[in-house]
Amino acid sequence: MTAYIIRRVLLIIPTLFIVSLLAFFLIRWIPGDVIDLMVAIMQQYVSLGSETTSTTGGGGEVSEQLARKLRAQLGLDVPAYVQYFRWLGEVFQGNLGESLWTRQPVGADILFRLPVSLQLGLMAIIFSLLIGLPVGIISGIRADTATDNVLRSGSIGMICIPDFWLGTMVVVYPAVWWAWAPPLFFVRFADDPIGNLSHMFVPALIQGMLLSGITMRFTRTMMLEVLRQDYIRTAWAKGLRERVIVVRHVLKNATIPVMTMIGLQLPVLIGGAVIVEKIFNIPGLGSLLIEALEKRDYPVVTAINLLMAGFVLTVNVLIDIAYAWLDPRIRYD
Structure with a gap:
């Protein structure tokens, strides 16, 4: 009985590893990007605070610069597999990461x-x-x-x-x-x-x-x-x-x-x-x-x-x- 329990517990480890792979990458394949959503919300707040908004000119360039800055701050400016191994290393230390929006521990x-x-x-x-x-x-x-x-x-x-x-x-x-x-x-x-x-x-x-x-x-x-x-x-x-x-x-x-x-x-x-x-x-x-x-x-x-x-x-x-x-x-x- 003890040997069986040990085997079952050890089998949990590879199963969780596979689940972590699927959960980590599948959410990133959903259409839409968190950075684009953040930039859009920020622009809405800016437009509400100003009397006039510019729809042409340098708006697109400002948005791109803001998106690059946000990606760097949130660690999303590296390939997904690099992000995964960073996250996996934190999990082994008992840290599930931080929310991208609230920056509070998950x-x-x-x-x-x-x-x-x-x-x-x-x-x-x-x-x-x-x-x-x-x-x-x-x-x-x-x-x-x-x-x-x-x-x-x-x-x-x-x-x-x-x-x-x-x-x-x-x-x-x-x-x-x-x-x-x-x-x-x-x-x-x-x-x-x-x-x-x-x-x-x-x-x-x-x-x-x-x-x-x-x-x-x-x-x-x-x-x-x-x-x-x-x-x-x-x-x-x-x-x-x-x-x-x-x-x-x-x-x-x-x-x-x-x-x-x-x-x-x-x-x-x-x-x-x-x-x-x-x-x-x-x-x-x-x-x-x-x-x-x-x-x-x-x-x-x-x-x-x-x-x-x-x-x-x-x-x-x-x-x-x-x-x-x-x-x-x-x-x-």
Whole structure:
């Protein structure tokens, strides 16, 4: 087991290296340039501060000089591969670089927003389990009955509903019909726990409801597979009660594959809840990533992608370890 864990941890290193290459260079291949965007914004401020602006003459030359100066200041005046190795050297020293716009450390921005995304993701997972697991268990036990058909239809509906549509409806229609809207002013848990939970409750519930459809379907499938095993038939033949069979024999084996799905959902929730964070004004990693993409803030985009990749790989290793703990038959040689 120890040797297996060491091998898995060592495999994380080349995987992160490949992810860093893709994240670093792909963002630079997107049409548009951060320097051109900065120059355009600076010229707008200058034009707003002056009564007249010149559209001909030396404007283009001034813009080129400003662009060259900005490239030199931001370290973008060298080839991309040189920039990559410079950035990689800083990463090995624990420095994820600085934002091209704010000149603040990227690591500080991520650490400021990461707890918010973690809270949203964990709350969504909790709601997903509270809804999806009981429904999936009941649907599996009562397979092909009217109850099963109703529950399966509901789970399919949860899978099909887009989160942006449901989030928008929750914000708009209660405000129109009942003059009520979910809180849209974010406060941190340390500052106001009640206000924070009231703000995070609705978006977490929305995400949890949508994820519960997948959880329910997967749980039902695994329940049916385990219920058809010979040792379950033996338990029925011995006259054990249904609750004893389900709790002691079925659930433990049925939930092992479900753990994989739940573990892989958390990284997606933390980094992928972009639309929900925007709708409910939540300052998490998803909104930070969108802002960085809009501004072509290369270090921020690269750091978030690297962080999420490392998080996914770590969760996978922990899930494999949990497999052996839940099922003694599983051994890693």
